[in-house]
Each structure stands twice: as structure tokens, then as C-alpha cells.
Amino acid sequence: MDKPQFVYVTYISTSPEKLWNALIDPEMTRKYWQHENVSDWKPGSKWEHRSSGKERTLKLVGKVLESSPPRRLVLTWAFPADEGREEKNTRVTFEIEPIGNVVRLTVTHDRFEPGSEMLERISAGWPKVLSSLKSLMEVGRPLPELW
């Protein structure tokens, strides 16, 4: 069995419902990610990751593999040019778990090809996105200019 390349965990003082919404609501993702996540979030549906600038450039695409609000969201994750190429589709799993009065968010990213361009790009990206998300949820202020 393949092992995931990355597992990220952050503890956020919020509720599972609010955190779930922060992952799927374009208005929310724009605040802390500076990109919009757009989909109806039903299993089998497409999802898009677009820059929140005027051009709204399509940056990533994928399918919703699993959606169990507010606990578990599994997506495929690819550059738009690689959409139809199965081997270039990576996978991201979000798991939300309440622990006391905080919520543990685990992000697992796997199914990378050897030498994947995605691998290089995301290893710097996730820690920033998750720090920004935590800051937004806890103090109402995301990190400025992530990218």
C-alpha cells in the first residue's frame, strides 16, 4: 500500500461545522487562501480552485470523491492541463475531528507521481494555508498575502 507523502495537522478553536464551511465556501476560502474553492460538493461532482483576483484564473481542478459533512472530504487534485490524466491526479483528504473544545484538522495529500511538479508546489503551500485558516478562525484575521 502506498503511503501518503504529506500529513498536516492543525488544532483550531472552532466548531466542526464552521471549519467544514471554511473549506467549501468560496467567500471563506478567498479570505484565508486567496483562492476560491467552487463546487456543489456532492460525491462525483467537479470542484475548482480559482484565484480570487479579477481574472479568476483556474488553478486546480478535481472531483469530489467523498463528502461527509462536517467530518470528511476527499478530493482529487490536479492542474487543469492534467485533468483527464488519471496518473496526474493527486488526492487530498480533509478530516475534521472535535477534541474537547477545539477541532483537529488533518490534511493528507497523496498519490503523487515520482518527480511530480505538484509535490514541489504544495509542500510550501499547505503549512501557510493552514496557518492562515487557523488565524482567520481564531482571531478573525487571515495571514496577509500568502502567495
Add this chain to the structure above:
Amino acid sequence: MIADADRVFKALADPSRRQLLDQLHANNGQTLGELCQDLDMTRQAVTKHLALLEAANLVVTIWRGREKLHYLNPVPISEIYERWIGKYERHRVRALYELKKAFEEGPNG
């Protein structure tokens, strides 16, 4: 709060624990056995250090079948970085770091 800054700094203030993080940085997702192979520490000591790193949220574990895999979790370090490095400083800090690296690793270093 579970992963507070005190625990992160305490966990980082030990060369053996930093070495463990270096190992995971080089090769993420290792079992305890794999981590022990390359270290001059007893299995017991490695287990203890890993527990402290996990408590600080610098290491996270997942189960893959019967194997427990350890991953470097850089999110708390990213929080420390963002806390003290302003957005306009990032590029300059990065440039200085690259300069230092070039001198220290280069042929004249």
C-alpha cells in the same frame, strides 16, 4: 490550546529531536524501526523524543495497516515564522538566507 508555542520551542530545544525532524524532512512517513536504524539512540529514547514531538504537534502519526508512520508536521513552525516575519520582509529575509547558504555551501565557503 493543545499545540502552544511553549511546547513547540521546548520540543525544538534538543539536538536529538531536531535530528529526528531532519530525518522525517528527508524521508517523510517512517516507522519507529526505520527511524531507529539511522540514529545512535536507543529505541526507548527515540520513542520518548517522538512522544514530545507529537505533543508539540511537530510530528503526526497515521496507521497504515499494522504500521504506525511518523510525519513531520511543519504547521506550528509556519505559525512561528508568520508571527515574527512581516509580509514586506519575507523576500529580504529569504534573499539573505540564500546568500548565506551560497557562501557556506559554495566552493569558497
